[in-house]
Amino acid sequence: MPKTKPTKKIVSTQDLIIAVLSSSTQSLEVVQKLKPSKNVVRKAMVVLRDQPEVCQALEQYAQSQGYTAFAKRGKFAPTVGETRVYNVQQINSDPSFIRLPLSSLSLKKGAKVRVDFEDGEIVVRPAFSA
Numbered sequence: 001m002p003k004t005k006p007t008k009k010i011v012s013t014q015d016l017i018i019a020v021l022s023s024s025t026q027s028l029e030v031v032q033k034l035k036p037s038k039n040v041v042r043k044a045m046v047v048l049r050d051q052p053e054v055c056q057a058l059e060q061y062a063q064s065q066g067y068t069a070f071a072k073r074g075k076f077a078p079t080v081g082e083t084r085v086y087n088v089q090q091i092n093s094d095p096s097f098i099r100l101p102l103s104s105l106s107l108k109k110g111a112k113v114r115v116d117f118e119d120g121e122i123v124v125r126p127a128f129s130a
Contacts, residue, residue, distance in 0.1 A: 011036045013043040020044070020054055031061040038067050078104050100124065 011034045048055045090096040112127040
């Protein structure tokens, strides 16, 4: 009889959630046996965020696997005093622009910003209504 390669079991987010919830005392060991991917762990943590004791096992597994942080996309938001270089973008024949993260200014969608165009500089500040 020819030898067959062992198949890799794909673990879904629901599989992980069910396994962790069914064995609350040894949930870290259960997670390690399943060997879920980074995205599966992230999605399970979002679903289980209301249960911190269960979510702790997933956080421990994520740290042991070297998953540093679960960002949505791209780079982390810049911190105060940090300097970054951004690529200038252009779509078709429209004017060039940059995509600038404003989370370090603690702004939410719909907030207004004040943009000062100075000699060789563009300064962005929150626009506070007086």
